[in-house]
Amino acid sequence: MPLRTPEKAEPAPMEIADKDISLTFAKGMEVLEAFENAAAPLTIPDLARSTGINRSVTRRLVLTLVRLGYLTETGQRAYAPSPKVLRLASGYLKERQFGRTVQPVMAAFSKRLGDAISLAVRDGTEAIYVAYSPGDPALITSGFGIGSRLPLSATAIGRALLAFCEEDAAEEILAHAQPPFTQKTITDPEAIRAELAAIRERGYALVTGEYEPGVTSIAVPVLGAGAVAKAALGIVGPTARFEETGICDQKAATLRDCAETLESFV
Structure with missing residues (x-):
């Protein structure tokens, strides 16, 4: 049985200006997302290449994520997501x-x-x-x-x-x-x-x-x-x-x- 055809989309929400965005936070999320398809822990050089972010900036972002508990150091200066990252999805699933x-x-x-x-x-x-x-x-x-x-x-x-x-x-x-x-x-x-x-x-x-x-x-x-x-x-x-x-x-x-x-x- 055919379903209803989608109606015209409602007007898009107002665009957010660049000046209202935290670029540092955005880069930190890029680092987290780089682990999505990783089959093994990633080093800072790995993450810098994957994200295109300067290596020194990548290092600070990684250490911040370690301090916050979202990444763990696995040895040999390689990093992997911790179970804490699951909290980011829990609100979506619970709601x-x-x-x-x-x-x-x-x-x-x-x-x-x-x-x-x-x-x-x-x-x-x-x-x-x-x-x-x-x-x-x-x-x-x-x-x-x-x-x-x-x-x-x-x-x-x-x-x-x-x-x-x-x-x-x-x-x-x-x-x-x-x-x-x-x-x-x-x-x-x-x-x-x-x-x-x-x-x-x-x-x-x-x-x-x-x-x-x-x-x-x-x-x-x-x-x-x-x-x-x-x-x-x-x-x-x-x-x-x-x-x-x-x-x-x-x-x-x-x-x-x-x-x-x-x-x-x-």
Whole structure:
């Protein structure tokens, strides 16, 4: 069943002037964000190269973050995030009652589907997982968890967010080159626009082999005011599991029921 088309975006909030911004604080956040994809502790030279910030400034920022408890020194002058960084996300998760309401709903629908369900929101040009439920501990999971990021253009959960976001935001994202992840990845902006239109008509996103070979994903939007996606729910698994006639429509319908249940909480 097709979903409502996003209405025109409301006027953007007033821009914040540079003079009202703490550039030092902004650089400190850049240093923290540099650890996002790090597989091992980073040294000050590593961080300086990653952020483009002067090495002496990077050193002061790192030592400040150590003093504040957000980074820990792991030896050989290398640093890693401490558990304290999780506090930065706790307010977001608590305010939306993820533990008390969202997680139980997702767990119930995960058992009905026989698939692990992920909930993601849009963060710039990426989708970031904010909740995850395997439902049944015996289920094979995708290897992604809370905090994992996925591209908007090549994944079902990303396209569900993109298809139902404000038109201006979608066009801004499509204006940038989309990197291919596999031989099947759609990168042409016009082809992606056509796919987004099909998603709005169909009511769910279906992507096969575009992000990982042999993997299929299905996702639906969690809609808010103006039929704009506040989040998206998705499942993922080996393509062979989704080849039975009608199975994708069935799973998408169950995901949509879950999304409608969550609309007042997310």
